[in-house]
Every structure is written in C-alpha cells, then in structure tokens.
Amino acid sequence: MRPLPSILHLDMDAFFASVEQAAKPSLRGKPVIVGGLGQRGVVSTCSYEARVFGVRSAMATAVARRLCPNAAYLWPRFVAYREISELVMAMLRELSPLVEQLSVDEAYVDLAAGPYGPVLAEATLAEGVELIRAIAEDLRADIERATGLTASVGAASSKLMAKIGSEQAKPNGLVLVTPGQERAVLGPLSVRALPGVGPATEQALRRAGLLTVAEVADQSEEELVRLLGRAHGSGVALMARGLDGRAVVPDRDAKxxxxxxxxxxxxxxxxxxxxxxxxxxxxxxxxxxxxxxxxxxxxxxxxxxxxxxxxxxxxxxxxxxxxxxxxxxxxxxxxxxxxxxxxxxxxxxxxxxxxxxxxxxxxxxxxxxxxxxxxxxxxxxxxxxxxxxxxxxxxxFREQVWLPGQDVVHAEHGRGWVQGSGVGRVTVRFETPDSPPGRVRTFRIEDPALTPAEPLPLRPRGPSEQP
Known part of the structure; x- marks a missing residue:
C-alpha cells in the first residue's frame, strides 16, 4: 500500500444527461433521461433531477416513464460525448502518463508517475495530502472551466478506495482517503461496494449473516474461502480490509x-x-x-x-x-x-x-x-x-427518422434539436448551448429544409447556469 493517496479516480457527474443539459438550455434544471426509448429500451444515464423520482441507470425505460413521465427522454449522442471525453482524458494525461480509462466518463490517474511524482516522493503525509487535494481541486475546476460540466474525484492509496471516494463525493465533490482510514470508510458500506461482489456473492454472504463490509472484514480468510471458494474468497478478504495492490494500467488494449x-x-x-x-x-x-x-x-x-x-x-x-x-x-x-x-x-x-x-x-x-x-x-x-x-x-424501406435529442439545422430557423416526432410530423426546439431557451416549431417529417447536423461545442457556464 502507498504511503500517500496518490491514485485519483475521476467520474463525470451524470455524464450523458449533463452534456444534454449543457447543450440544451431549456433542459437545465429539469429531469433528463438518456438511453433506449422503445419497449426494449434501457436507461443509460439520468440527471440528478430524475433520480429524485427513483430513476436509475440500467432501469428499463418503460419503468422510468412510469416513475418520471414528464422527463425529457433522449437518444444518446455519442459523437458529442466522445468529444468531451477526449478533452477530459487529455487533461488527465497532463497529470500523469499512467491514466487507465474505464469508460467514456471514468478513469484512474497515478499521480506518483507524473510531474508531481518527485515532490510527492519527498513530502510528508500532511504535505502530500495537501498537494494532492490541491491537484484534484484544480483538475475539477479546469474540467468545469473547459466544458461547463462537473466531475467527482476520489483520492486514495489504492484503486479500490479511490473509486469508493469518488462515489461518496458525488455530485461535484472530492473525497480524499488518507492511508489508515480505509477500514473506517469501508466498514458501514454494503458488501456490494466491494469489486467482484455481485448478486450471487451478496446472497452467499447474506446467508452467512454478513451484510456490511465491516462484518466481512471481521471474518477469517479461511471462512470466506469456505463460503466463496479459494480465489474469490481470498480476494474479498483483502478488499474488505482495504488492501488493494492493483496498479493503474494505461492504454487497455481492446481486442x-x-x-x-x-x-x-x-x-x-x-x-x-x-x-x-x-x-x-x-x-x-x-x-x-x-x-x-x-x-x-x-x-x-x-x-x-x-x-x-x-x-x-x-x-x-x-x-x-x-x-x-x-x-x-x-x-x-x-x-x-x-x-x-x-x-x-x-x-x-x-x-x-x-x-x-x-x-x-x-x-x-x-x-x-x-x-x-x-x-x-x-x-x-x-x-x-x-x-x-x-x-x-x-x-x-426507411422513411426519415428523427430521434429525440438529435441535432438538426433548418434553412430558415437555424440550429436546434428534435423534441419528438410522429404521425408525419417532427417537433424541433431551436436553441444552442449559447442561446436562451428557444422556441418550438413543428414541420412535416420530410421537410427538405430540415437536415441532421453535427453537435455544437459546449461553452462553460457560470454557477447560476449549472444543471
């Protein structure tokens, strides 16, 4: 285990939904749900305004519609998300060559391998913690300044605790776990907080009366091996005690x-x-x-x-x-x-x-x-x-299909996005990231003046404009 909390875990807040709110002024501060919209659809991401109603990622869209019928339901715009992701990941790589990108909006960073490494190597615990906190806060501010979006960061001496920290920091916060605090932070959490503990493992632990990480940590490794098997039991025993020696591995190669x-x-x-x-x-x-x-x-x-x-x-x-x-x-x-x-x-x-x-x-x-x-x-x-x-x-075989959230441009009215379509009509709200909430107009679905468009870049927003 490291003597300093020099591993960061960054997670963008409600990323897809936040990008949509930033791009569409009329949706700021309102429930937004991004994902598949049909009978088989699944929620990919929802805004914090939608979560108040019980909507969660991976929930069936049909269930989400019952819980939050007045939300804006949008198809994902992966081109827009990827552009912002690349900008954020470039910022992380300025801090260290060791950046392990887990998804479009989530990554680990090993600060000890970057420009701050020599200073951290010579620092006391108090000095190192202060510097790492400053680095993480500057990173969050830089991301918000460049994109208008917020991120949550966890800093710890292991990947396990850094991720736990970022989850506890949400939304738009920073949690730093200093060495020695691991068991105190993990103890009250559900066993599902541990990597590799899914529904089946949770059930096995529950049958043994083990509901929290603290209760698992109190068990001997032999008992956990008996319950979960050799490899899995040993891994859970280490994680429950906050012991995680996994390295930050950059450039995970897709097969x-x-x-x-x-x-x-x-x-x-x-x-x-x-x-x-x-x-x-x-x-x-x-x-x-x-x-x-x-x-x-x-x-x-x-x-x-x-x-x-x-x-x-x-x-x-x-x-x-x-x-x-x-x-x-x-x-x-x-x-x-x-x-x-x-x-x-x-x-x-x-x-x-x-x-x-x-x-x-x-x-x-x-x-x-x-x-x-x-x-x-x-x-x-x-x-x-x-x-x-x-x-x-x-x-x-395919008539023109307009997807909710899709970027469009009209020859007369300019840039906008599709609010919905059906029965031969498409409804468009004409606004851009820089404009006030725009007006809504309806057109024939085959209107030649209306064409698909590429996403516009986002602009940073002031505190009063944050979604």
Missing part, C-alpha cells in the same frame, strides 16, 4: 471494435437487413479510425425473432479499415444466416486489430471494381441484376 442495434420492429426483408449492415459497418469503421486501428476479421451478430443468436466471421488477407470491404464482407456473411421469422438485432464488428492499415489491395480491388461497374453500366444489365442492392437502393 475488437463492434456496434449493434436492436430494432423495435423485427426486420423481415433481406434488403432491410443489408441496408442495416451497411449502416452498422460505417459506424464500426468510424470507431476503428477514431482509435487509429484496423482489423482482419469481420464478424456479424444476428439475433432472430426467437432470441436465438448467431455469429459468423470471415478473416481477410490483411488488416483494413475500409468501409466498403467491411460492409461487403458483412453482406457475404449474412447470406449464411436464415432470416425467416424476422431479425431483432444486428451487429458488425472487427477483431484481430492492428495499429496500422496496409496498402490494402483488397480494398483497392473493391473500389476499382465498383468504378469499373459504374463506367460499364450502359453496356450490360447482367452485373446489376446479380449484384447485391446498395444502401441507396434500399432507402425506400
């Missing part, structure tokens, strides 16, 4: 990149499936390129109407991040799957990742073939008849 969608209405037509595969392949490639990666193996995931799930894969001659190649491979794989009865979920992924893309002859060949087919279209109709339909050819 694959994938995207998937669940559909409100099962896909019944092969052309619909092919169109969706094209769209998923394009999203997958955007993620690949954002990570600076390429991959050799293309995988599709298909969940049928009866919930049976199939995967099919094909390994290419070399790594690629070419959308045409990945989409064409996904289409070939789909030919191996029966679509009878309907498809409720589709996914496209790429594995065997590499940090580079070869001069991909496979991709070049596909592009040249497409060009040749375009040039020779007037000479023969046979190749067109045999080729799989393109996404453009499938468009008639």
């Amino acid at each position: 694959s990149v994938s995207v998937e969608d669940t559909y409100e209405v099962d896909l019944m037509e092969r052309d619909q499936v092919l169109f969706e595969l094209d769209r998923l392949a394009a999203r997958c490639v955007r993620r690949l390129k954002a990570a600076g990666r390429s991959g050799r193996t293309v995988v599709i995931k298909v969940r049928r109407f009866d919930f049976s799930t199939l995967t099919r894969s094909e390994t290419l001659p070399g790594p690629t991040d070419d959308a045409r190649v990945i989409a064409d491979t996904a289409r070939r794989l789909a030919e191996q799957v029966s679509l009878a009865g309907g498809i409720r979920l589709l996914g496209v992924g790429v594995s065997q990742l590499a940090e580079y893309t070869q001069e991909d002859l496979f991709a070049q060949a596909a592009a040249e073939l497409a060009e040749q087919e375009g040039e020779g279209g007037d000479e023969s109709d046979e190749s067109d008849a045999e080729a799989p339909p393109t996404a453009a050819a499938v468009q008639p």
Whole structure:
C-alpha cells in the first residue's frame, strides 16, 4: 500500500444527461433521461433531477416513464460525448502518463508517475495530502472551466478506495482517503461496494449473516474461502480490509471494435437487413479510425425473432479499415444466416486489430471494381441484376427518422434539436448551448429544409447556469 493517496479516480457527474443539459438550455434544471426509448429500451444515464423520482441507470425505460413521465427522454449522442471525453482524458494525461480509462466518463490517474511524482516522493503525509487535494481541486475546476460540466474525484492509496471516494463525493465533490482510514470508510458500506461482489456473492454472504463490509472484514480468510471458494474468497478478504495492490494500467488494449442495434420492429426483408449492415459497418469503421486501428476479421451478430443468436466471421488477407470491404464482407456473411421469422438485432464488428492499415489491395480491388461497374453500366444489365442492392437502393424501406435529442439545422430557423416526432410530423426546439431557451416549431417529417447536423461545442457556464 502507498504511503500517500496518490491514485485519483475521476467520474463525470451524470455524464450523458449533463452534456444534454449543457447543450440544451431549456433542459437545465429539469429531469433528463438518456438511453433506449422503445419497449426494449434501457436507461443509460439520468440527471440528478430524475433520480429524485427513483430513476436509475440500467432501469428499463418503460419503468422510468412510469416513475418520471414528464422527463425529457433522449437518444444518446455519442459523437458529442466522445468529444468531451477526449478533452477530459487529455487533461488527465497532463497529470500523469499512467491514466487507465474505464469508460467514456471514468478513469484512474497515478499521480506518483507524473510531474508531481518527485515532490510527492519527498513530502510528508500532511504535505502530500495537501498537494494532492490541491491537484484534484484544480483538475475539477479546469474540467468545469473547459466544458461547463462537473466531475467527482476520489483520492486514495489504492484503486479500490479511490473509486469508493469518488462515489461518496458525488455530485461535484472530492473525497480524499488518507492511508489508515480505509477500514473506517469501508466498514458501514454494503458488501456490494466491494469489486467482484455481485448478486450471487451478496446472497452467499447474506446467508452467512454478513451484510456490511465491516462484518466481512471481521471474518477469517479461511471462512470466506469456505463460503466463496479459494480465489474469490481470498480476494474479498483483502478488499474488505482495504488492501488493494492493483496498479493503474494505461492504454487497455481492446481486442475488437463492434456496434449493434436492436430494432423495435423485427426486420423481415433481406434488403432491410443489408441496408442495416451497411449502416452498422460505417459506424464500426468510424470507431476503428477514431482509435487509429484496423482489423482482419469481420464478424456479424444476428439475433432472430426467437432470441436465438448467431455469429459468423470471415478473416481477410490483411488488416483494413475500409468501409466498403467491411460492409461487403458483412453482406457475404449474412447470406449464411436464415432470416425467416424476422431479425431483432444486428451487429458488425472487427477483431484481430492492428495499429496500422496496409496498402490494402483488397480494398483497392473493391473500389476499382465498383468504378469499373459504374463506367460499364450502359453496356450490360447482367452485373446489376446479380449484384447485391446498395444502401441507396434500399432507402425506400426507411422513411426519415428523427430521434429525440438529435441535432438538426433548418434553412430558415437555424440550429436546434428534435423534441419528438410522429404521425408525419417532427417537433424541433431551436436553441444552442449559447442561446436562451428557444422556441418550438413543428414541420412535416420530410421537410427538405430540415437536415441532421453535427453537435455544437459546449461553452462553460457560470454557477447560476449549472444543471
């Protein structure tokens, strides 16, 4: 264990919902729920105003609607969240090269490995605690100044206690656990606060009359091994005593990149499936390129109407991040799957990742073939008849869909976001992060003056404007 609380755990407060409130002035201070909005939808994040009504992350959206019917229910805008995440993670890397990013809004930082390391190594406990507190407070202030969003930070001598600290600091706070305080902080907590203690482990401990971390810490390791098994019991025994020697591990390497969608209405037509595969392949490639990666193996995931799930894969001659190649491979794989009865979920992924893309002859060949087919279209109709339909050819199966929360721009009224749509109409509130709450207007769903738009950057806000 470290002599100083030099590990930080940063967690952005209600991240997705806070980004939406920052981007949409009319939602500030109001309940906001972000996630899937259909019958199968799940809450991804909710604002603190929504939590007052009992709404929580991972709750079914249908349940959330019953608890908080007047909230704003929005689809996630991952492009906006990713941009802010990258800005925040860059700030963390200025403090240390050892940043372990757990998710888009959460990370560990090892201050001892950064510029402050030499000073901390020479500091007394009191001096080190004072410096770490100042670093953490400056970090939170810098994030709020740059994004207008708040973050909670825990500082401790281990990853376990730093995360416990950030949870106790929420929202918009800092909790610093000095060495020696671990058991006092952990003791009153539920056993579920310990890493690796899920519902099954909790039940096993509950049957033994162990409800709090303090009660678990009072048990011998042998007793916990008897209850939970050798590996799990030993780990829980250490964690309950606040003992955690795990290092901050930067650049956790993903083994694959994938995207998937669940559909409100099962896909019944092969052309619909092919169109969706094209769209998923394009999203997958955007993620690949954002990570600076390429991959050799293309995988599709298909969940049928009866919930049976199939995967099919094909390994290419070399790594690629070419959308045409990945989409064409996904289409070939789909030919191996029966679509009878309907498809409720589709996914496209790429594995065997590499940090580079070869001069991909496979991709070049596909592009040249497409060009040749375009040039020779007037000479023969046979190749067109045999080729799989393109996404453009499938468009008639899909009318324009406007998602709640989506960024749009209108030729006359300017920038805004979709409040809702249905029965051939779409309702838009015209406002931006810098404007006062805007006016609402309704248009025909196919209005040519209304088009999707990229998110605008956020601006910092004063205390009176904080969500």
